[in-house]
Amino acid sequence: MENFTLSNGVSIPAVGYGTYLADCDSAAVVENALRAGYRHFDTASFYGNEAELGRALQQCGAARGMLFLTSKLWKTELGYRQALDAFERSLEKLGTDYLDLYLIHWPRPDDLSAEWAELDRGTWRALEELYHAGRVRAIGVSNFLPHHLRSLMETAEVAPMVNQIEFHPGYPQTWNVEFCKAHGILPEAWSPLGRTRVLDDPFLRELAAGYGKSVAQLCLRFALQRGVLPLPKSSAPERMAANLDIFDFTISDADMDRILTLPQFGWSGLHPDFPKQQP
Template identity: 80%
Template sequence: MEKFTLSNGVEIPAVGYGTYLTSEQDDGTVAAALAAGYRHFDTASFYGTEQALGDALKAAGVPREELFLTSKLWKDEMGYENALAAFERSLQKLGTDYLDLYLIHWPRTDDLTAEWRQLDRDTWRALEELYRAGRVRAIGVSNFLPHHLRNLMETAEIAPMVNQIEFHPGYPQTWNVEFCKAHGILPEAWSPLGRTRVLQDERLAGIAAKYGKTVAQLCVRFALQCGVVPLPKSSSPARMKANLDVFDFVISDEDMDRILTLPQFGWSGLHPDYPKADID
């Protein structure tokens, strides 16, 4: 599989497997993903899938050095001491002694009236400590917007290496992606396939048909050509394989322009600075 290179030289597989909303028990999904060719797995304490992922990877017997494992600390695990403790819990559940990537899941807690700037900085200081100690190969954030990143980088000794954001046709967060790239931060895409409305969109279906691909494959390829690491999720072995079958075609500049300028649609309604909005 192709790879991206982080600012510190660590290589990350170009397509990862997202475990959000997968089973909290080992139900064979991870084994199927491994069989399809995935070696990059994304989880989080909030997902409740760390234990099942760790158990499945252990049962599969894939050498640890062949895997790229990401986890994230949740909103109630922020702060210096809390973050260090959350990291240890994630390691224990995953059955590993290090992570390849560790992220702050959201820049703000559920209490949007609370001061977030210092909390982010204190949490980041813990991640920097883990990185220096060799407990994690790379550190970053998730769902941060440029103003959250600016705040963090004002005092950070180590700049974030990744920002995992919602990204898909209809919601490409162009300015956020451009900001990240300008500062050496690799964007990752959660929900790279969008939702039902994206996958059933006739405009995207027409473009995908030109390449003999599905809309889902078009979405994955779109992320890659935007320099974004997609993290698609599927429980179907056939679709798992299909989501990796995206390296044999290139979306034309004209079609990329068309996708990037579609009206906003398929957004989750999740925004770090505001209560959940209406989903279109």
């Protein structure tokens, strides 16, 4: 497994195991992920599976030092005091005394009329305190767009180290990714395989076949070559292993260009500044 290095020098496995809607209540699923080679597990308070993931990792006998654990605070937990309380709840549920990465899940609450910039800044102040206290090794955000990041960084003492965003062929968020790179922020990809429309796309199928890989493997390699850390999820052992078998080929520059200029498709419809749109 290769690694990325965050702006503060912390090493993070280059592919993570996304746990949204995953069966973390089954120690067998988590054990299969560990056996496949995953050490980086991504969860969130909103996922409702932190306690299950923590128990499964303990049942599997995984040493805490070999793991990279990420969690996130939800829209209802924005604000200085709420963020500190949310962090403690996540630690308790995961059964650990520190996190490797802690993120603000969304930049705005569901009430889009709320003063999101002040909420973000108060929340970030809490994350900075946790970081300085050694309770978390790295801090960042999720689903932030460049204007959200600019606002946060105007008052931040510690710059975000990660921005976890929707990213896949058909929705590569090029400007957001470039903005993050320019400011030393590692982009992470949720939904790096897109949806059925992405995996069944004839062009991507043909392109993947030329490399002797699946479309899923092509999507994950595409993320890595864009400097984006993918977080695939699967409960099937063979797909878990296949999603890590992406370090033995390189997508050509010409094919990267073709993927980057595909028309938009496979988008979830989720946008932080607007009600959910039709994908």
